[in-house]
Amino acid sequence: MAEKTAPDATRRSERSHRAILDAALELIGEVGYPRLTIEAIAARARVGKQTIYRWWPSKAAVLLDAFVALGERAAREAGGEEPYEIPDTGDLEADLKTVLRATVDELNSPEFAIPSRALAAEGLINAEVSAEFVSRILEPQLQLYVKRLRAAQDAGQVVPGTDPRIALELLVGPIAHRWLMRTLPLTHEYADAVVELTLRGITPR
Incomplete structure (x- = not known):
């Protein structure tokens, strides 16, 4: 008689x-x-509520992990095997416009915008969620700008002494503000204008 194979608990847990x-x-x-609940998530996923609480303390924690996984999946589907870097073609303006245009597209996509808005709002009242959102999602992205701006500075394309951290905030701050306020459209043209105005302040005359 053939032996029965025991269920793979690890694989079931991953599923x-x-x-x-x-x-x-x-x-x-x-x-x-506001209407998202642990009970609803458990019902949709066909698991017990206690299964969720075994891994996550709140719906915000579930959503944060889900959003991180969404970004990782999008990167894989785009063919990105290596960690993403801002392009360095030698043309700082073109490279920054490329990445800010891609950011605009992502922020305008409901798939990314809805969970990211929820996490941003939750972070205003939940310091733990805010810290996790910054450390796991926001800060790694901002460090890509720091790296690219430092490379440009080394190449003489950015004024010596410019703080890359402040420079990147000139780039991403207006994009984030317009996205959060939703009073004006977030477009490629706007992203290009932000890059051009920022570079007027940080590039040699």
């Missing part, structure tokens, strides 16, 4: 984990963050 993250993203797009 449940993935199902929970997918459920959180689906539901926030359907009902919004």
Whole structure:
């Protein structure tokens, strides 16, 4: 008689984990963050509520992990095997316009915009979520700008003594502000104008 293979608990756990993250993203797009609940996530993922609480303390924590996974999946689908870097073609203006245009496209995409807005709002009242959002999502992206601006500075394309951290805030701050306020359209043209104005201040005359 053939021996029965024992169920793979690790694989089952991974499937449940993935199902929970997918459920959180689906539901926030359907009902919004205020109406998102652990009970609803558990029902959609077909797991017990206690399974979720075993891994996450709150719906915000679930959504944060789901959003990180979403970004990783998007990078894989785009063919990015290596960690993403801002292009360095030698043309700082063109490189910054390329990355800010891609940022605008992402921020205008409901798939990314809805969960990221929810996490930004939650972070205003939840210091732990804010710290996690910054350390796991925002800061790694900002460091890419620091690296690219320092390379440009080494190449003589940025005024010596310019603080790359302040320079990057001149680039991403207006984009984030317009996205959060939603009073004016967030477009490629606007991103290009932000790059051009920023470079007037940090490039040699």
